[in-house]
Amino acid sequence: MTKSKFNKGKAYHGSDEVTEGKLKGETCLTDYFYFLCPKCEGKQILRVLEYEVRVHEQENEYNKFFKKKATEGFTLAFHLHCENCGFDDFIKISNIGLQQGDIREQQ
Ligand SMILES: [Zn+2]
Numbered sequence: 001m002t003k004s005k006f007n008k009g010k011a012y013h014g015s016d017e018v019t020e021g022k023l024k025g026e027t028c029l030t031d032y033f034y035f036l037c038p039k040c041e042g043k044q045i046l047r048v049l050e051y052e053v054r055v056h057e058q059e060n061e062y063n064k065f066f067k068k069k070a071t072e073g074f075t076l077a078f079h080l081h082c083e084n085c086g087f088d089d090f091i092k093i094s095n096i097g098l099q100q101g102d103i104r105e106q107q
Helices: none
Strands: 024-027 033-036 047-057 073-081 088-094
Touching: none
Parallel strands: none
Antiparallel strands: 024 033, 047 073, 073 088
């Protein structure tokens, strides 16, 4: 069985509902990290419906700025969904974007 295309091959981008610190997450009892629905009350866990490797590079372009080196560069995209309220959105995790500092100073 071939892997289906991320977002059925359609273009995607996170909406205003996940930017500027509105999407939060945390670990639960284990070391697994969960994203929490920005629309539901409390701490409703979002499902990750699918993921995609958007960028994968052999070298990490930020290594020259740091003592500790990353083994590669990557950007992963995640399709998130709330079973409770229907919230549906996209986010990315990357080691070739912002790399350090207090996030409040980056905005
Ligand atoms: Zn929700």
